[in-house]
Amino acid sequence: MSENFSVEVGSIAPDFTLPGTGSKSYSLSQFRGKTVVLVFYPGDETLVCTKQLCAYNNELQQFEKVNAQILAISAQDVASHESFSANRGFKFPLLADTQKTVAASYGTVGPLGLPRRSVFVVDPQGVVKYVHRAVLGVTFRPVAELIEAVAQA
DSSP states (O other): OOOOOSOOTTSBOOOOEEEETTTEEEEGGGGTTSEEEEEEOSOTTOHHHHHHHHHHHHTHHHHHHTTEEEEEEESSOHHHHHHHHHHHTOSSOEEEOTTOHHHHHTTOBOGGGOBOOEEEEEOTTSBEEEEEEOSSTTSOOOHHHHHHHHHHO
16 A cells, blocks of 8 residues: 655645644744754653653754754643653653644654654755654664754755
């Protein structure tokens, strides 16, 4: 079964505004001029998601060196994100896509409406430069791979 995704390398990244941690709303467009790493993850406080976001948080300096902003998005609400972020000390925002509208616009909603672990690198002009959608979300993209994608953006 082949799937058609509307957002691929070379696409203009769909803009969005979502509520997130820190009692703020975040829009993709507010980060124009900076590379953005959009991390769609299935759930707060789940094993692989926790490992993934902790790995990115622990290596945040690597992202900062290449002027990249991480935005992590999942379907849990802001209260869940605030708790998860406080427990783990994340230094990047977690955004609440409770209706999965942003996930749908990026083609990251899998069978049965379950979110796919996915990463997009969006360049400073809003063009998608890297796409990875996991078929099975048991692993995640390593920091080095994402830094390389950002460096090429």
